Amino acid sequence: MTGDLVIETSGLRKEFRNRRGGRRVAVQSLDLAVPAGGVHGFLGPNGSGKTTTIRMLLGLARATKGTMSLFGEPVPARLPAVIDRVGAVVEMPKFAPNFTGRQNLAMLARSRGIPSSRIDAAIETVSLTGRDKDRYKSYSLGMKQRLAIAATLLKDPQLLILDEPTNGLDPAGIREIRDTIRSLGESGVTVLLSSHILAEVQQVCTSATIIGSGRMLASGRVDELLAGSGTGYRVAVPDPDTAVGHLEAAGFAVTREPRGLLVETEQPPETITRELARHDLWLSELTPVRPDLESFFLDLTRDETLGGDR
Ligand SMILES: Nc1ncnc2c1ncn2[C@@H]1O[C@H](COP(=O)(O)OP(=O)(O)OP(=O)(O)O)[C@@H](O)[C@H]1O
Numbered sequence: 001m002t003g004d005l006v007i008e009t010s011g012l013r014k015e016f017r018n019r020r021g022g023r024r025v026a027v028q029s030l031d032l033a034v035p036a037g038g039v040h041g042f043l044g045p046n047g048s049g050k051t052t053t054i055r056m057l058l059g060l061a062r063a064t065k066g067t068m069s070l071f072g073e074p075v076p077a078r079l080p081a082v083i084d085r086v087g088a089v090v091e092m093p094k095f096a097p098n099f100t101g102r103q104n105l106a107m108l109a110r111s112r113g114i115p116s117s118r119i120d121a122a123i124e125t126v127s128l129t130g131r132d133k134d135r136y137k138s139y140s141l142g143m144k145q146r147l148a149i150a151a152t153l154l155k156d157p158q159l160l161i162l163d164e165p166t167n168g169l170d171p172a173g174i175r176e177i178r179d180t181i182r183s184l185g186e187s188g189v190t191v192l193l194s195s196h197i198l199a200e201v202q203q204v205c206t207s208a209t210i211i212g213s214g215r216m217l218a219s220g221r222v223d224e225l226l227a228g229s230g231t232g233y234r235v236a237v238p239d240p241d242t243a244v245g246h247l248e249a250a251g252f253a254v255t256r257e258p259r260g261l262l263v264e265t266e267q268p269p270e271t272i273t274r275e276l277a278r279h280d281l282w283l284s285e286l287t288p289v290r291p292d293l294e295s296f297f298l299d300l301t302r303d304e305t306l307g308g309d310r
Helices: 050-057 079-085 101-112 115-127 139-151 173-188 198-204 222-226 240-249 268-280 295-302
Strands: 005-017 023-030 033-035 038-043 065-070 071-073 086-089 159-163 189-197 207-212 215-219 232-236 252-256 258-265 285-289
Touching: 005 050, 005 189, 023 050, 023 215, 033 038, 033 189, 033 207, 038 173, 038 198, 038 232, 038 295, 050 065, 050 159, 050 189, 065 079, 071 079, 079 086, 101 115, 101 139, 115 139, 115 173, 139 159, 139 173, 173 189, 173 198, 189 198, 198 295, 207 222, 207 252, 207 295, 215 222, 215 295, 222 295, 232 268, 240 252, 240 258, 240 268
Parallel strands: 038 189, 038 207, 086 159, 159 189
Antiparallel strands: 005 023, 005 033, 005 065, 065 071, 207 215, 232 258, 232 285, 252 258
């Protein structure tokens, strides 16, 4: 195992044959490196190959080429040796609708030989305490999703793989799942969180891999990925053309935007105000712009064509 990597892939490739005999490359040359501990975002637009990669890691799909390992053990060959340390929610598991959440977990625990003492901890971790004795069919989508996570927690996994856990949830549901994932990451579990919703990911992930069309576009600590993105100010002035001229002459990098100007600088905002005031230009708005994963991701994936046959 390289360093402390919990998931590692090298040159991973997956091709699907379509009915016309053509090939669809879903994943190509993917080198994934997920360090131990914390939440790792696995990010990419719809159809970029996230689910396919996860399915290959879990032995649910066969790789066309490349190698994979979990906890340093080659998979799928050694999957039986490590699978007990891995919890995964790839699609919504089938729960009994007329049983309560707790009864569903109890059935699962019994069938897998897991002590029932783990049920309380799992329910508490996903914040279903108080609703655990309600029938599954009365649960909201967010609660169902949290019960699915609780089911994987029964075996006390060291790695949790969650494929788009917030799909279809409203903002409150998203917040609840996010809180659950954050506390799991803080408790020492390594979480691989796949998502196409960047704002939610930025708040919980320590590191991330961004893919587009099955290819890795960027990977690393979230703060390091964002370090290269510009910080600055969004500025509104009555006469933008004149303002651009003066700001550029003073050495600022300025971009025209529909609602004003984007001035990239590490300097304090007074430097912009002062420069414009020197030329009798008085701004009506000056808002700090922080780098975010969403813009970084959009820049990286702007040119990606999705789902084409190659
Ligand atoms: N069984 C399959 N047969 C043929 N093509 C497939 C199959 N499964 C996935 N694909 C194709 O592989 C590509 C990657 O799909 P995948 O589901 O891995 O993407 P994703 O990033 O998980 O997307 P989403 O966010 O929509 O779940 C897509 O073009 C998809 O149509």
